[in-house]
Amino acid sequence: MPAAAVRSPLLAVCDVTMRFGGIVALDRVSFDIGEGEIVGLIGPNGAGKTTLFNCVSRLYTPNEGAVLLAGRSILGLGPHRVAALGVGRTFQNLALFSTLTVLQNVMVGIHARTHSGFLANALRLSGVRREEREMRDAAMELLAFLELTAVAHHPAAGLPFGTLKRVELARAMAGQPRLLLLDEPAGGRRAPHEPRHAGVRPGRRPRLRPQDRRGPAGDRAEEPRRDPRVSRHRWVRGLMAPLLTASDLRARYGWTRVLHGVSFDVEEGGITTILGANGAGKTTTLRAVSGLVSTEGAVHFAGRRIDGRAPEDLVRAGIAHVPEGRGTFVGLTVEENLRLGAYARRERTRGADDFERVYQYFPILRERRRQVAGTLSGGEQQMLAIARGLMLRPRLLLLDEPSLGLAPLVVREIFRIVRAVNRDQGVSVLLVEQNAAIALELADHAYVLETGRVVLAGSPAILKQDDAVRRSYLGY
Amino acid sequence: MRFRTVALSLTVVATLALAAWAGAADTPGVTATEVKIGHTNPYSGNASAYGTIGKVITAYFKKANEEGGVNGRKINFVTYDDAYSPPKTVEMVRKLVEQDQVAFVFNTLGTPTNSAIHKYMNQQKVPHLFLATGATKWGDPEHFPWTMGWQPTYQTEGKIYAQYILNNVPNAKVGILYQNDDYGKDYVKGLKDGLGDAAKKIIVMEQTYEATDATIDSQIVNLKNSGANVFYNVTIPKYAVQAIKKTHDIGWKPLHLLNNVSASVGQVMKPVGSDASRGILTTQYLKDPTDPQWKNDKGYQDWLAFMKKYYPEGNVEDAFNVYGYSAAQTMVQVLKQCGNDLSRESIMKQAASLKDFMLPMALPGIKVNTGPKDFYPIEQEQLAKFDGERWVLFGEVYDASKK
Amino acid sequence: MDIFLQQVVSGLATGGIYASLALALVMIYQATDVVNFAQGEMAMFSTYLAWSMLNAGLPYWVAFAATLALAFVGGLLIERIVIRPVENAPVLAVVIVCIGLLVILNSVAGWIYSYIQKPFPSPFPNAPIKLGNVVFGAHDLGAIGITLVVLLFLYVFFRYTTLGLAMRAAAQNPVSSRLCGVRVGWMLAIGWGLAALVGAVAGIMVAPIVFLDPNMMAGILIYAFASATLGGFTSPGGAVVGGLLVGVIENLVGTYVRFIGTELKLTVALAIIVIVLVVKPSGLFGRVVVRRV
Numbered sequence A: 001m002p003a004a005a006v007r008s009p010l011l012a013v014c015d016v017t018m019r020f021g022g023i024v025a026l027d028r029v030s031f032d033i034g035e036g037e038i039v040g041l042i043g044p045n046g047a048g049k050t051t052l053f054n055c056v057s058r059l060y061t062p063n064e065g066a067v068l069l070a071g072r073s074i075l076g077l078g079p080h081r082v083a084a085l086g087v088g089r090t091f092q093n094l095a096l097f098s099t100l101t102v103l104q105n106v107m108v109g110i111h112a113r114t115h116s117g118f119l120a121n122a123l124r125l126s127g128v129r130r131e132e133r134e135m136r137d138a139a140m141e142l143l144a145f146l147e148l149t150a151v152a153h154h155p156a157a158g159l160p161f162g163t164l165k166r167v168e169l170a171r172a173m174a175g176q177p178r179l180l181l182l183d184e185p186a187g188g189r190r191a192p193h194e195p196r197h198a199g200v201r202p203g204r205r206p207r208l209r210p211q212d213r214r215g216p217a218g219d220r221a222e223e224p225r226r227d228p229r230v231s232r233h234r235w236v237r238g239l240m241a242p243l244l245t246a247s248d249l250r251a252r253y254g255w256t257r258v259l260h261g262v263s264f265d266v267e268e269g270g271i272t273t274i275l276g277a278n279g280a281g282k283t284t285t286l287r288a289v290s291g292l293v294s295t296e297g298a299v300h301f302a303g304r305r306i307d308g309r310a311p312e313d314l315v316r317a318g319i320a321h322v323p324e325g326r327g328t329f330v331g332l333t334v335e336e337n338l339r340l341g342a343y344a345r346r347e348r349t350r351g352a353d354d355f356e357r358v359y360q361y362f363p364i365l366r367e368r369r370r371q372v373a374g375t376l377s378g379g380e381q382q383m384l385a386i387a388r389g390l391m392l393r394p395r396l397l398l399l400d401e402p403s404l405g406l407a408p409l410v411v412r413e414i415f416r417i418v419r420a421v422n423r424d425q426g427v428s429v430l431l432v433e434q435n436a437a438i439a440l441e442l443a444d445h446a447y448v449l450e451t452g453r454v455v456l457a458g459s460p461a462i463l464k465q466d467d468a469v470r471r472s473y474l475g476y
Numbered sequence B: 001m002r003f004r005t006v007a008l009s010l011t012v013v014a015t016l017a018l019a020a021w022a023g024a025a026d027t028p029g030v031t032a033t034e035v036k037i038g039h040t041n042p043y044s045g046n047a048s049a050y051g052t053i054g055k056v057i058t059a060y061f062k063k064a065n066e067e068g069g070v071n072g073r074k075i076n077f078v079t080y081d082d083a084y085s086p087p088k089t090v091e092m093v094r095k096l097v098e099q100d101q102v103a104f105v106f107n108t109l110g111t112p113t114n115s116a117i118h119k120y121m122n123q124q125k126v127p128h129l130f131l132a133t134g135a136t137k138w139g140d141p142e143h144f145p146w147t148m149g150w151q152p153t154y155q156t157e158g159k160i161y162a163q164y165i166l167n168n169v170p171n172a173k174v175g176i177l178y179q180n181d182d183y184g185k186d187y188v189k190g191l192k193d194g195l196g197d198a199a200k201k202i203i204v205m206e207q208t209y210e211a212t213d214a215t216i217d218s219q220i221v222n223l224k225n226s227g228a229n230v231f232y233n234v235t236i237p238k239y240a241v242q243a244i245k246k247t248h249d250i251g252w253k254p255l256h257l258l259n260n261v262s263a264s265v266g267q268v269m270k271p272v273g274s275d276a277s278r279g280i281l282t283t284q285y286l287k288d289p290t291d292p293q294w295k296n297d298k299g300y301q302d303w304l305a306f307m308k309k310y311y312p313e314g315n316v317e318d319a320f321n322v323y324g325y326s327a328a329q330t331m332v333q334v335l336k337q338c339g340n341d342l343s344r345e346s347i348m349k350q351a352a353s354l355k356d357f358m359l360p361m362a363l364p365g366i367k368v369n370t371g372p373k374d375f376y377p378i379e380q381e382q383l384a385k386f387d388g389e390r391w392v393l394f395g396e397v398y399d400a401s402k403k
Numbered sequence C: 001m002d003i004f005l006q007q008v009v010s011g012l013a014t015g016g017i018y019a020s021l022a023l024a025l026v027m028i029y030q031a032t033d034v035v036n037f038a039q040g041e042m043a044m045f046s047t048y049l050a051w052s053m054l055n056a057g058l059p060y061w062v063a064f065a066a067t068l069a070l071a072f073v074g075g076l077l078i079e080r081i082v083i084r085p086v087e088n089a090p091v092l093a094v095v096i097v098c099i100g101l102l103v104i105l106n107s108v109a110g111w112i113y114s115y116i117q118k119p120f121p122s123p124f125p126n127a128p129i130k131l132g133n134v135v136f137g138a139h140d141l142g143a144i145g146i147t148l149v150v151l152l153f154l155y156v157f158f159r160y161t162t163l164g165l166a167m168r169a170a171a172q173n174p175v176s177s178r179l180c181g182v183r184v185g186w187m188l189a190i191g192w193g194l195a196a197l198v199g200a201v202a203g204i205m206v207a208p209i210v211f212l213d214p215n216m217m218a219g220i221l222i223y224a225f226a227s228a229t230l231g232g233f234t235s236p237g238g239a240v241v242g243g244l245l246v247g248v249i250e251n252l253v254g255t256y257v258r259f260i261g262t263e264l265k266l267t268v269a270l271a272i273i274v275i276v277l278v279v280k281p282s283g284l285f286g287r288v289v290v291r292r293v
Helices: A049-056 A081-083 A100-112 A118-123 A126-145 A162-176 A219-223 A228-238 A281-290 A313-315 A334-341 A352-361 A364-368 A377-390 A410-426 A436-441 A459-467 A467-474 B002-022 B046-065 B084-099 B111-124 B154-168 B183-200 B217-225 B237-249 B265-272 B298-310 B319-338 B346-350 C002-032 C039-055 C061-088 C091-113 C138-160 C162-172 C174-179 C184-210 C217-232 C236-256 C265-279
Strands: A011-020 A023-033 A064-070 A087-089 A179-182 A243-253 A254-268 A271-275 A294-299 A321-324 A394-400 A428-433 A445-450 A453-458 B034-041 B074-081 B104-106 B174-177 B203-207 B228-233 B255-258 B281-284 B380-386 B391-400 C127-132 C134-139
Touching: A011 A049, A023 A049, A023 A064, A049 A087, A049 B228, A081 A087, A087 A162, A100 A126, A100 A162, A126 A467, A126 C174, A162 A179, A162 A445, A162 B084, A243 A281, A254 A271, A254 A281, A254 A294, A254 A445, A254 A453, A271 A281, A271 A410, A281 A294, A281 A321, A281 A394, A281 A428, A281 C039, A313 A321, A313 C174, A334 A377, A334 C162, A352 A364, A352 A377, A352 A410, A364 B084, A377 A394, A377 C138, A394 A410, A410 A428, A410 A436, A428 A436, A436 A459, A436 B391, A445 A459, A453 A459, A459 A467, A467 C184, B034 B046, B034 B084, B046 B074, B046 B265, B046 B298, B046 B319, B074 B084, B084 B111, B084 B174, B111 B183, B154 B183, B154 B281, B154 B380, B154 C039, B174 B183, B174 B217, B183 B203, B183 B228, B203 B217, B217 C236, B228 B237, B228 B298, B237 B255, B237 B265, B237 B380, B237 C134, B265 B319, B281 B391, B298 B319, C002 C039, C002 C134, C002 C138, C002 C162, C002 C184, C002 C217, C002 C236, C039 C061, C039 C091, C039 C184, C061 C091, C061 C184, C127 C138, C134 C138, C138 C162, C138 C184, C138 C236, C162 C174, C174 C184, C217 C236, C217 C265, C236 C265
Parallel strands: A087 A179, A271 A428, A271 A445, A321 A394, A394 A428, B034 B074, B034 B104, B174 B203, B174 B228, B228 B255, B255 B281
Antiparallel strands: A011 A023, A011 A064, A243 A254, A243 A294, A445 A453, B281 B380, B380 B391, C127 C134
């Protein structure tokens, strides 16, 4: 086409407006992306980033405006056609086929660009078989590139969130897209700490205690503390037995060992954090505590052994687990989500009090209480998940990556509330985080997990000064 | 004395056995001591109400065997469930003929099911006798010399109703409900043939249903709205009860002509209740076991004794148990007439040579007659009206073979 | 006009039957993602239990309540004993188990009660109701009413009770439900129990119209599937509306589309459903959960 002398950008978004009922999610958004460019879309939660992606990948149809791919409008095309034209994407919350293996999930992505039709496939023509072999090879290559070879034949269900994020990336790349839309990929990337900090070894640093040779709980009281807000309680707590003790936890997914003997304590009334990169075993550790995965080793809660017990029973014992990916009941209203949080409570007085208490911490949920949870923004869903945990009036709150995929301001707000809950209600917290900076600011005690082992433990003040921790987790 | 008796008996047995051997050498399913008969019946599925026919036949042959069998041979009756499904019937009948090696197939039930095996039986030249269906096509010795019906045909019955309408209902407007298959169409053809030129004017509406339908309410509503004052009800029992009840429920009060297929008091008339069923007309050729006029009848008493002894779990109000009993008796009569020649040709020949054979449970005056060109064993019927309790016969015995 | 009204009323009555069974199907599907092919036979069997109790001389409503209780327990046991072991098996395995259950229940009912059709009493007056020229059975009206009452009961149960909420949660997100302390396995069992109960109501309402025999539900189940699909397999209210619509469409097509007549009315009714689904794949009332991804 000689007429198209002016080179059009790869993607042109022109005056796109998207409304949900009365809510304006996108208001005349325009920008271009050229071939080979990397463009970042930045905004707090609820800014409309995901909505915009949904418009480009044609899951939504904008009310106004145009979306051009290589100069051609794609608003008349279905999502699969857009994908075939070379637009790959990942999702903020995962959208993988949980029963398929990792390899199959990636092959689905490749399938979008194969040419053999349904009939040829059904007849298993030789060309199709060759194509399928090539697809498999290409997929394995991609998995190797993203360090996923080990889990290639594992079903997507049951893998840690971070790994799944990479699988999703692999699937998006499998289509050999010209344009790759990555929705909050940060949650899925391995923390930037290559090479592994070989310097951190048990025994080398006297003030960072290797977890394996942990002394009596009282020891830790000697460690210096910079945070006056928490040090007040230290002396009292130091004399008491921990609320939760995990010793030598070992777990595996299929043939892959994930935990190699993890031990840690959670003090009554305190905030304990477990830091670590993706794939370190943080989530599995929490799942082991709340009974979702079976483990070897022992877990004691409030003086009683609880490993091997069902999650339903542990909830009744007072352990509230806010899982990764929030675990919101997206089809239920906010209020119904909260009602479920109180489901396991023995006393039948789950009245207005509890709602009031929770709404005080999360006023936005009061406004949204009749809304279906699936329509909340990511930050609101995280708040809802924590609020649901609080409805149990738990003794111990397990939080799995509450910062995941959220804007810094929202994360800050959520952590402020967690601290308030801990202080006002005396709820002990076990927090698993990748965002080490903010977690260390909050916690009374920290553990660092690497490939299924505790490599460091100590007070946040000390960990913050550790070179390896600074390089690997804090980025300075 | 004793020795002589034994020796004599042995001689007699040996002679008989030899004779039998000679006559039966090349007929599958026939040995010196046994004749093997095949049968299919819907013991399960939508038409399983007919299942009792297979059971009563089994019981009757058991009785015959206990009384010494037929000409010294015991009847080995092999019966399979075809669920009233033609493909299944084909499968079961092929199994009977090819694996079980039966001498012949008897009283297989249903029009669509028998249609499915009609050609097969005639290609294989295996007698296909006394089918439990009234379709007209079973009496076609020229094209299908191995197939013979038993009961009065549906067309015959249709003609009787036509006669009744012409003679008794002035300004008749007939609405028809029929099952959309050969069975239903035969009934409709009989009625139309009987009505002759008047048919077009008299029949105001025809409605059909499929044997898989959930209900037939809509059809009944349409028939009522057509203004019909005669309801010609050609349905199998499952739908007959619904049709009778719905007719009653929507306040339609036509002259209700119910095909004999569903005239069972136990299966249809009783469940539906006397309010809805009173006044319905049908035709009969067998004695209704609920009719007190037969209480002291020898035929009825024998049947009742048979039921008590050989089929105690069977319902003695169910006309199907009279049906199976009578069909089995006809079969035994044919085997008796065969003597020792149980070749398939002989069996067909004897089946076509029944002369004024009287069935104890047939209505008085009704006789079984067949000939080389007459493959319709029963061709006489009488009208009956339901009085809320039982069928009351009226009018005279109508003989279709004479017209 | 009279014909039209009469056919609509008659269609609503038949549709009410489809609706009540469709409701049971949707319930199990919502709670457990299983399409229960044995639903019709479970309903049929419950109806036989009711029949036995009525025959033993129990008053109608006592037998009715007792049947519902038994059906609930029966459904619960079926889930625990038959469905539970294949819980994590592929969908096909579950379907085959359901079909096996269908055959077993059908044969056992035939064996115990014989295949002879039995009259089943209606709790409603026998006399037909007349509205102008439109006449319909009191039972038809009553059956629709009872179906609606059941629907209302279910709505209230799922919307306002904690158990109902927990059941919805368990169906949506089993892991999170466990973390809330909901015993998911039992929720599924209770779901089956409730569906069996709803099915029993359907059976007891159907039997006076089609008469009681082991195959009573065979044809109706097909229509119930059609109804549930039309209404959207995710919406109990949709199942009821779908059932009534299928009943009415089927009748009107048979009556007014002359060249089709009654012979093809089912075909045409199903074709209409297919068209609706092409336009709206989740069914008329099916929910497509709008959520941020």
